[in-house]
Amino acid sequence: xxxxxxxxxxxxxxxxxxxxxxxxxxxxxxxxxxxxxxxxxxxxxxxxxxxxxxxxxxxxxxxxxxxxxxxxxxxxxxxxxxxxxxxxxxxxxxxxxxxxxxxxxxxxxxxxxxxxxxxxxxxxxxxxxxxxxxxxxxxxxxxxxxxxxxxxxxxxxxxxxxxxxxxxxxxxxxxxxxxxxxxxxxxxxxxxxxxxxxxxxxxxxxxxxxxxxxxxxxxxxxxxxxxxxxxxxxxxxxxxxxxxxxxxxxxxxxxxxxxxxxxxxxxxxxxxxxxxxxxxxxxxxxxxxxxxxxxxxxxxxxxxxxxxxxxxxxxxxxxxxxxxxxxxxxxxxxxxxxxxxxxxx
Ligand code: SAH
Numbered sequence: 001x002x003x004x005x006x007x008x009x010x011x012x013x014x015x016x017x018x019x020x021x022x023x024x025x026x027x028x029x030x031x032x033x034x035x036x037x038x039x040x041x042x043x044x045x046x047x048x049x050x051x052x053x054x055x056x057x058x059x060x061x062x063x064x065x066x067x068x069x070x071x072x073x074x075x076x077x078x079x080x081x082x083x084x085x086x087x088x089x090x091x092x093x094x095x096x097x098x099x100x101x102x103x104x105x106x107x108x109x110x111x112x113x114x115x116x117x118x119x120x121x122x123x124x125x126x127x128x129x130x131x132x133x134x135x136x137x138x139x140x141x142x143x144x145x146x147x148x149x150x151x152x153x154x155x156x157x158x159x160x161x162x163x164x165x166x167x168x169x170x171x172x173x174x175x176x177x178x179x180x181x182x183x184x185x186x187x188x189x190x191x192x193x194x195x196x197x198x199x200x201x202x203x204x205x206x207x208x209x210x211x212x213x214x215x216x217x218x219x220x221x222x223x224x225x226x227x228x229x230x231x232x233x234x235x236x237x238x239x240x241x242x243x244x245x246x247x248x249x250x251x252x253x254x255x256x257x258x259x260x261x262x263x264x265x266x267x268x269x270x271x272x273x274x275x276x277x278x279x280x281x282x283x284x285x286x287x288x289x290x291x292x293x294x295x296x297x298x299x300x301x302x303x304x305x306x307x308x309x310x311x312x313x314x315x316x317x318x319x320x321x322x323x324x325x326x327x328x329x330x331x332x333x334x335x336x337x338x339x340x341x342x343x344x345x
Contacts, residue, residue, distance in 0.1 A: 003017055003020060003021070004032055004033055004036050004259070005036075007256065007259045007260065008036060008040065008259045008262075011219070011259075011260050011261070011262070012219060012260060013212070013215055013256060013259075013260055015208070015209065015212045018208060018211065018212050018215065018256070019208055021033065021252055021256065022208060022211075022249060022252060030252070033252065033255045033256075033286075034251070034255055034285055034286040034287070036255070036259060037254070037255035037256075037258035037259055037286055037287030038258075038284075038285055038286065038287050040258050040259060040262045040287065041258055041262075041266075041287045041288075041289050043262070044262055044263050044343060045289050045343065047332060047333040047334060048289070048333065048334060048336045048338065048340075049284060049289055049290065049291060049328050049333045049334065049335050049336065050101070050265070050289060050290045050291075050335075050336065050338060050339075050340025051098070051099055051101070051290070051291055051292070051293060051321075051324070051335055051336075051340075052099070052101040052102075052103045052134065052267070052290060052291070052292040052293075052340075053090070053091075053094035053097075053099035053101065053102050053103065053292075053293065053294075053295035053317070054103045054105060054292045054293065054294050054295060054296065055082070055087055055090045055091070055094075055102055055103065055104050055105070055295050055296055056082075056105055056106060056294070056296040056300070056301075056304040057081070057082045057087055057104050057105065057106040057109075057112070057296075058079075058080070058081040058082065058106035058107055058109035058111065058112065059077060059078065059079050059080050059081075059106070059107055059300075059303050059304050059305070060079045060081060060106075060107050060109040060110075060111065061106075061107025061108050061109065061138075062107075062108045062109070062110060063107070063108050063138065063172075063173075063176065064172075064173040064176075065171065065172055065173070065176070066170075066171055066172065066173070066204075066237060066238045066239055067171060067200065067203060067204070067231060067234065067237060067239050067307075068234060068237065068306050068307075069234030069235070069236060069237060069305040069306050069307055069308070070107045070304070070305065070306055071236075071237060074234075074236035074237060075236070076235070076236045077236060077303075077305060078303040078305075079303070080300045080303050081109060081111055082296070082297070082300070084116070084119075084120045084123070086297060087104070087120060087124075088120075088123065088124070088127070089297075090102075090295045090296065090297065090317075091124055091127070091128060091131075091295075092127075093295065093317055093318075094295045094317065095128055095131065097317060097318055097321045098321070098335075098337040099131070099295065100130060100131045100132065100337060100338055100339045100340070101131060101132040101133075101134055101155075101339055101340060102124065102128075102131060102132075102133055102134065102295070103134040103135075103136055103157065103292060104133070104134070104135050104136065104137065105135075105136035105137070105157070106136075106137055106138075107138070108137065108138040108139065112137065114144050114147045114148065117137075117148055117151070118147055118148065118151040119151075121133060121135075121148055121151040121152050121153050122151045122152055124152065125151065125152030126152075130339070131339065132154045132155060132339045132340075132341065133152055133153045133154055133155070134153070134154065134155040134156065134157060134196075135148060135153050135155070135156050135157070136156070136157040136158070138158070139158070139176075139180060139181065139184050140184070142187040142191070145184075145187055145188055145191055145193070146191050149191050149192060149193060153193070154193065154194060155193055155194040155195070155196065155224070155225070156188045156193040156194075156195055156196070157195075157196040157198075157225065157227060158181070158184055158185055158188065158195070158196070158197065159196075159197055159198035159199055159200075159227055160181055160182070160185060160197045160198070160199060160214075160217060161181070161198075161199055161200065161203075162199055162203070162206070162210060162213075162214065163199075163210070163213040163214045163216070163217035164209075164210045164213050165178040165179075167203075167205055167206065167210050168181070170204070170205045171203060171204070171205075185197060185221065185223075189221075194224040194225065194341070194342050195221075195223050195224060195225070196223055196224065196225030196226060196227055196265075197217070197218065197221060197223045197225075197226060197227075198225075198226050198227035198228050199214050199228055200228070200229060200230065200231040200245060200271075201228055201229065201230050201231065201245040201246070201249050201250045201253060202230055202231045202243070202244065202245020202246055202249065202250075203231040203245065204231070204239050204242045206231075211253065215253075215256065215257070215260060218257060218260070218261055218264075219260055219261065222261070223264065224264065224265060224342035225264065225265040225266070225267070225290075225342070226257055226261070226264050226265075226266055227267055227269060228250060228253055228254065228257070228269070229245075229250065229269035229270070229271030229272050230244055230245030230246060230247060230249075230250050230271050230272060230275050231244060231245040231271075231307075232244050232245070232271055232274060232275060232307035232308060232309070233307065233308060234305065234306060234307045234308055235308055244275055245275075246275075247272060247275050247276035247279055247282070250272055250279075250283075251272075251282055251283065251286045252286075254266060254268070254283055254286045254287050254288050255286045255287045257287070258286075258287030258288075259287075263342065263343055263344070264342075265289065265290050265340065265342055266287060266288045266289055266290060267283075267288060267290040267291060267292050268280040268281075268282075268283025268284050268288035268290070268291055269283070269292070270292065270294075270310065270311060270312070271307065273311050274307070274309060274310055274311050278327070280324070280327060281327050281328070281330055281331050284328060284331045284333055285331050289333075290340065291324055291328065291335070293312070293317070293320040293321060293324055294312055294313075294315075294317065294320055295317045298314070298315070298316055301313040301314070302314075321335075
């Protein structure tokens, strides 16, 4: 399987190689691709899978991304916002369940000013000194990112969504810009966050050339984390009747990302688990090593609807933890109680 060896030894992939892999229908080839990626992951991280407890703190959003169910123009969306007390309770429950990373994610909600976030982050930092705090709160100023970092946040997830500027403008309203997205990512890195970028697989207008550019961006940016998952149509959005991205392509891309960036922390996402019942297990077998179960209060789960039919919206955090435990064990890996930091060497 020389193309697989070439990609792993070069830590690079050409457009032709990408086309070849995405078009390949040979089961044995696919297995070899997944196995090579998984082996790469085992070599760096062992068979340990890290969990991140996702706390979806707000479904309010000032942005109008065409793909997202939380976009401000979606009048059918139910809006909620967790109180700082509720967020602390999610962390407490999560810590008891063995989570050592909390991911605070939300729409771009103006209520969460620095004045409100700084004490909240400082409180989590003080109460859970053994945990990593990850933020996923969208685009903010460099000063704001710096304040949140100084308050105790360690990591930031901001998917670049697409590395092709023209594609970016087909997925976002005119007031959002590719340049600003890139500037945010660079600022986060310069401040010292462990940074996660990423994109949706099969988003409207996406081509193989664009995916190739996404992979080149990952190579040059060298993020600590990369989040990819299939695009899933969300009702109430302009893309509601577009077709979903494919689980198969997502799995192939997970493997390629592992091969070109062997140390990256790579989640098997909930979106992958949504379009394919054993998608997260397949993701682990294709080279992923992170899962992000939900720690949000059960009564709000169904209202963080970035896309339709999201799984696990009716489960308690403990149930998600137990269910994932079995799923991960079935792959030969194990969920661990660990911050799961990036291994630079
Ligand atoms: N407001 C934050 C969090 C956004 S939700 C931010 O801007 O970063 C996290 C990710 O979910 C997004 O970056 C996007 O890539 C993904 N997402 C949004 N809508 C989606 C959809 N319809 N299908 C699949 N993924 C989606």
